[in-house]
Each structure stands twice: as C-alpha cells, then as structure tokens.
Amino acid sequence: MSIVIEQPVEARLVAAAPRMPSIPATLHYDRRDPFAVRMTFPAPATLEGVEVCWTFARELLAAGLHGAEGHGDVRVRPYGFDRTVLEFHAPEGTAVVHIHSAEVRRFLRATDELVPAGLEHLQLDLDHDLAELMRDAC
Numbered sequence: 001m002s003i004v005i006e007q008p009v010e011a012r013l014v015a016a017a018p019r020m021p022s023i024p025a026t027l028h029y030d031r032r033d034p035f036a037v038r039m040t041f042p043a044p045a046t047l048e049g050v051e052v053c054w055t056f057a058r059e060l061l062a063a064g065l066h067g068a069e070g071h072g073d074v075r076v077r078p079y080g081f082d083r084t085v086l087e088f089h090a091p092e093g094t095a096v097v098h099i100h101s102a103e104v105r106r107f108l109r110a111t112d113e114l115v116p117a118g119l120e121h122l123q124l125d126l127d128h129d130l131a132e133l134m135r136d137a138c
Helices: 058-063 101-114 126-137
Strands: 004-014 022-030 036-041 052-057 074-079 083-090 093-100
Touching: 004 101, 022 093, 022 101, 036 058, 052 058, 058 074, 058 101, 083 101, 093 101
Parallel strands: none
Antiparallel strands: 004 022, 004 093, 022 036, 036 052, 074 083, 083 093
16 A cells, blocks of 8 residues: 555646636645645746745645635635635745645545544654654764
C-alpha cells in the first residue's frame, strides 16, 4: 500500500484580470506526516518563478468545505456549491485560488482511506522522532 497520495487539481487564481486561466496545482498527503497536507504550485504559476508549496492541516481543508476556517497563513472556505476557496497569506501578499470542491472531497476520501481522520496519532513514532531530535542536537 502506498504511503503518499498526490492528486493534480485545477486551480483558478483570483486576480484583478478577468477570467484568469486555470493553473495546475497538486495536493499531497504523506502518511508519515498524517496531520498535514501540502498544495504545490509549479514555477510558471508563481510570482517568484519557483515552485511554491504550502503545508497546512488536513482538518483545516476538510472543515473549510463546510464553512470559513483558518486564522493564519492559510484560510479555507466554501464558495457556492461546487467551489472551495483557499487563501494563502505571506509577507509578499495574498494568493486566492478556487478549486472544485469535488476534487477536494476526492482527495480527502483518498487520505481517509490511507489514514482515517481521528487516527493520525497511530502513525506517529514519537520515541523515534524524539531520538532523532536528540541526535541532531548533539
């Protein structure tokens, strides 16, 4: 069984220009980091011209399908029936993207099959992680 899920999604960047074309993005989930998801944008889609990756809670993404969630760098909320809005806040500015809610639901179902929500803690090896931290501190 795979320990990583990667799902391409079509994102629409909300900008001043009308009908901004869609940009490719990828949602990632790794069983070794069971509480987190990542969303990666390729270099051509970013202002800096380099790949950009945002990491945030899987729980935030799931809750954002039903109502506005998040108070930090990443915020998620529904937009109508079929869209989900993700806001990414950085010192350089804010990026707002729309993705199809069905794609988010499909991704979350796949992550739930890999690690059921509420059972993420069973994937952690705290003794090993603590030993790694202590080893690196010496």
